[in-house]
Every structure is written in structure tokens, then in C-alpha cells.
Amino acid sequence: MITTVPTAPPTPPLPLPLVRLRLAPHGALPRRIDGVWWPYSRDLLTQLPKMLAALPRAWGDITGVTVDAAAWSAAPGRMFVANQVVRLHKAPASPHAPERVVLLSPGLGRWDLQVIPPDATEEAAALLTAAALDDRRPDADGETRPLPPTAATGPRGRVGPAGRGTRAPRW
Numbered sequence: 322m323i324t325t326v327p328t329a330p331p332t333p334p335l336p337l338p339l340v341r342l343r344l345a346p347h348g349a350l351p352r353r354i355d356g357v358w359w360p361y362s363r364d365l366l367t368q369l370p371k372m373l374a375a376l377p378r379a380w381g382d383i384t385g386v387t388v389d390a391a392a393w394s395a396a397p398g399r400m401f402v403a404n405q406v407v408r409l410h411k412a413p414a415s416p417h418a419p420e421r422v423v424l425l426s427p428g429l430g431r432w433d434l435q436v437i438p439p440d441a442t443e444e445a446a447a448l449l450t451a452a453a454l455d456d457r458r459p460d461a462d463g464e465t466r467p468l469p470p471t472a473a474t475g476p477r478g479r480v481g482p483a484g485r486g487t488r489a490p491r492w
Contacts, residue, residue: 363392370400384406385408385410386423388422420436435453
């Protein structure tokens with residue numbers, strides 16, 4: 322007679338978060354960076370709709386997105402996301418600023434997200450996130466003071482404490 326010992330079923334791996342997105346806390350002053358996005362790939366058609374769906378409702382309907390032309394896969398000039406048309410603009414990256422995605426919502430504002438390269442390690446992503454969302458710098462006397470706001474071409478958005486459909490990032 323053969324006896325078998327029951328074993329526990331294998332534990333399924335934890336699902337990846339839907340979107341690796343961290344938004345800056347709400348503040349009184351405009352920010353240079355409103356958040357950090359760490360996409361899983363450079364496939365804009367796959368990654369962008371998920372990120373847009375995770376944004377706070379207060380940001381309204383994003384109708385325009387500008388990305389670094391060299392950093393992303395080919396994409397049409399517009400795409401249909403969540404029952405609305407989003408116009409995609411590809412521009413050359415600025416040599417003075419890290420890669421960014423600029424989101425526009427008519428009448429509500431503009432939001433700049435720093436993009437962490439998809440192949441970055443969790444440690445690198447954590448460091449880049451901390452650096453991007455820290456708008457303080459040490460003064461000559463050692464005190465930390467907010468960085469001065471940069472000029473913007475329109476009203477800057479404000480980030481609320483909670484996003485629509487976001488999960489806390491693991492990184």
C-alpha cells in the first residue's frame with residue numbers, strides 16, 4: 322500500500338502592481354515634478370492607458386500627452402483611452418531635464434511625470450523616485466528650503482492624497 326502525504330498547494334506569485342506610479346504630495350507651491358512613473362516596457366500603446374487610468378480623478382480627462390520621441394516605441398498621433406481621444410505628441414528630450422511625460426487636461430492643468438527606465442532595478446527606481454519627489458535643497462546654513470518653482474506654460478495641477486485605481490508601489 323502506498324501512502325501519500327498531502328502537501329499544501331503551491332503559493333501563487335504575488336501579482337505585479339497594475340501601475341508603478343508615485344505622485345508628489347499635495348503642497349501649496351507648484352512643483353517641478355508632479356510624480357514618477359516606472360513603466361514595465363517602452364510600449365507606449367500598452368503602458369500609457371494603464372497609467373492614465375491610475376491618475377487621480379481631480380486631474381480630469383487627460384487629452385494630451387507629450388513624450389520623449391526617442392525613448393518610446395512607435396505610436397500613432399492619437400489613441401482612444403477610456404472612451405476619449407488622447408493626442409500623443411513626441412518631442413525631443415531636453416538635455417537639461419530627465420525624461421518626462423507631460424500630461425494636459427483642458428481647464429485643469431499640466432502635470433509632469435518623471436519616467437524611470439523600465440529596466441531599472443528596484444533600488445535604482447527607489448533612489449530616482451526619492452530624488453525626483455524631494456523639492457528641498459540644503460541652504461548655505463544647512464537648513465533645507467523648498468526649491469523655487471519653475472516657470473510653467475499653464476496652470477499646474479495639484480495632486481490629491483489618493484489616486485484612482487492605484488495601488489501602493491512595492492518599490
